[in-house]
Amino acid sequence: MAASATTIANMAQRQPAHLRALEHRHGATAARPLAQALRDTEADAAHRWLLATTPTRPVPGDQELRALIRHITVQLDAAFHGQGAHATREAQFAAYNAASYALAQASLLTTHLRGIAPPENVPVETGPVAGRAATGIPAAIEEEHQRALALLTTAGLTAGGMSGLRTVFSRARRAVSRITAGVAVAVTAAAANAALALARHLGPGMRMLWVAEPGACPACAAYAGRSIPVGGHFPGGVSLDSTRAVFLTSIPGPPRHPHCRCVLIPWHYRWATTGGTSLPVLLQQRARAGTAAGALASAGRTA
Numbered sequence: 001m002a003a004s005a006t007t008i009a010n011m012a013q014r015q016p017a018h019l020r021a022l023e024h025r026h027g028a029t030a031a032r033p034l035a036q037a038l039r040d041t042e043a044d045a046a047h048r049w050l051l052a053t054t055p056t057r058p059v060p061g062d063q064e065l066r067a068l069i070r071h072i073t074v075q076l077d078a079a080f081h082g083q084g085a086h087a088t089r090e091a092q093f094a095a096y097n098a099a100s101y102a103l104a105q106a107s108l109l110t111t112h113l114r115g116i117a118p119p120e121n122v123p124v125e126t127g128p129v130a131g132r133a134a135t136g137i138p139a140a141i142e143e144e145h146q147r148a149l150a151l152l153t154t155a156g157l158t159a160g161g162m163s164g165l166r167t168v169f170s171r172a173r174r175a176v177s178r179i180t181a182g183v184a185v186a187v188t189a190a191a192a193n194a195a196l197a198l199a200r201h202l203g204p205g206m207r208m209l210w211v212a213e214p215g216a217c218p219a220c221a222a223y224a225g226r227s228i229p230v231g232g233h234f235p236g237g238v239s240l241d242s243t244r245a246v247f248l249t250s251i252p253g254p255p256r257h258p259h260c261r262c263v264l265i266p267w268h269y270r271w272a273t274t275g276g277t278s279l280p281v282l283l284q285q286r287a288r289a290g291t292a293a294g295a296l297a298s299a300g301r302t303a
């Protein structure tokens with residue numbers, strides 16, 4: 001019983017929408033406490049700034065300004081306190097959920113493709129890339145915290161006034177995007193790793209086939225339909241549009257960039273599909289045409 005290449009491609013291309021949902025849900029949970037604490041801190045700082053200034057004196061006096069800076073520094077330290085550990089835990093949870101989902105999907109696709117279900121004892125492994133993405137979040141947000149503090153100076157606030165204060169907080173808020181980017185990488189990398197773990201259990205000759213996210217960027221679309229041996233690397237430096245960002249490093253699989261939701265599926269050259277066009281060629285054609293986006297978005301909604 002051979003499955004049709006179209007059916008398999010549709011099933012595989014539904015995975016990115018699910019990964020996106022996981023990424024959004026866990027990213028929001030990971031970043032929410034810091035985002036809220038920064039909003040509160042900024043509102044408090046703006047309020048204190050207004051109380052310390054008048055239309056004719058737009059910057060607080062020297063003593064008052066120094067006291068305000070000390071106050072904001074303490075408040076910012078409190079806002080950032082513990083956020084790295086919280087975000088790491090949430091990213092690890094997100095990675096585990098993504099890996100469980102991807103393992104189930106890869107098993108289902110494998111069953112369709114080779115006609116026999118794969119072993120059921122494959123452990124859910126999130127892998128080293130997802131692990132580093134999760135544990136790297138505290139250092140990333142601490143970097144933004146320190147950069148924000150570096151902008152919180154008497155010189156900066158004297159020159160910039162209230163907008164100088166806003167600059168400090170917009171810098172601090174970059175930590176929120178560092179959290180969501182870390183969670184995003186953890187999700188996509190864990191999903192790819194889980195598919196790889198299954199392929200390792202399927203024996204010799206197995207390959208990993210790149211399935212581009214519907215509507216993928218030109219860099220990701222260039223990988224669609226390409227496959228590598230299990231444990232190999234996809235080459236860097238490929239893109240359908242060399243005038244846009246081209247990523248030079250080789251990678252074991254997605255993500256090609258933060259918020260990439262491309263996926264890998266196990267593949268063997270001997271796995272036959274019906275429909276005339278082979279699965280790798282079909283995936284490549286869809287990515288190149290960019291037409292899969294609409295059709296699969298609706299397929300994802302009805303799934």
Ligand SMILES: [Zn+2]
Nearest residue numbers: 220260261262
């Ligand atoms: Zn991608």
